[in-house]
Amino acid sequence: MIRLKIRQLALAAMLIISSIPMIAEDFIITKDVPYRQHESRCVIDIYHPEDRTKELPVIIWFHGGGLTGGDKFIPRELKTGEYVVVAAKYRLIPNVSLSDCIDDAAAATAWVMDSIARYGGNPNKIFVSGHSAGGYLTSMIGLDKKWLNKYGKDCDSLSGLIPFSGQVITHFAHRERNGLSPLTPVVDELAPLYHVRKDAPPYVIITGDREQELYGRYEENAYMWRMMKLTGHPYVFIYELDGYNHGDMAAPAHHILKKHVKDLLQAP
Numbered sequence: 001m002i003r004l005k006i007r008q009l010a011l012a013a014m015l016i017i018s019s020i021p022m023i024a025e026d027f028i029i030t031k032d033v034p035y036r037q038h039e040s041r042c043v044i045d046i047y048h049p050e051d052r053t054k055e056l057p058v059i060i061w062f063h064g065g066g067l068t069g070g071d072k073f074i075p076r077e078l079k080t081g082e083y084v085v086v087a088a089k090y091r092l093i094p095n096v097s098l099s100d101c102i103d104d105a106a107a108a109t110a111w112v113m114d115s116i117a118r119y120g121g122n123p124n125k126i127f128v129s130g131h132s133a134g135g136y137l138t139s140m141i142g143l144d145k146k147w148l149n150k151y152g153k154d155c156d157s158l159s160g161l162i163p164f165s166g167q168v169i170t171h172f173a174h175r176e177r178n179g180l181s182p183l184t185p186v187v188d189e190l191a192p193l194y195h196v197r198k199d200a201p202p203y204v205i206i207t208g209d210r211e212q213e214l215y216g217r218y219e220e221n222a223y224m225w226r227m228m229k230l231t232g233h234p235y236v237f238i239y240e241l242d243g244y245n246h247g248d249m250a251a252p253a254h255h256i257l258k259k260h261v262k263d264l265l266q267a268p
Helices: 007-018 098-119 133-143 172-177 217-231 250-266
Strands: 002-004 027-034 043-049 056-062 084-088 121-131 160-164 203-208 236-241
Touching (some): 056 250, 098 121, 160 250, 203 250
Parallel strands (some): 002 236, 056 121, 160 203
């Protein structure tokens, strides 16, 4: 468990990031590629090299918005030319169910696994990440094997899961839809915490300051971290970004994401 107590460290990391060119000259963005037919929100943007023969690691990014709002975007901190980045849009509550949101995330990930080589990405080096609701979706499709199994894929083949401030109990939007308060915790099959297992992909949890986070987000993730450790999971970390609230934590968290992506790619 790691608590980054010195805010200056995160600020220094942001300065380092800001000094890197954010859009590599030989990279382009292909927009609104459908991963599911006949659903206007089921599209992705792909930041990829013009030279599509490359085999770069891939980061799938799911946006936040409480599963009731938000839109796809490619984080500027990831536009470094080191990765292919896929930003996925998905359907939203109340127009669809929580299960539909998760299923869209799984469908987008399965599409990437099948098709990203055509955009210069390596299908064997796929990391999944996202902020808030996107962090919840990251954990659900990476821990509960049934979602990707539906598409003939094994979530354990993913190279890493790196949720930013995601719920690990059942998402509050689903609880509210069922008449429960956001402060009423539920852990059922729609909760990542329900699917703790030691053979899951590498798992890196990042939250904001426990005193500034949303709905006790740090504490539920700390329990998730502890349970993963107790199961014997060999690669699980948690970071608390001191001084950053739920929204602000995303920018400095990218530094941690990139560090672990580098470490995992270099691992034997």
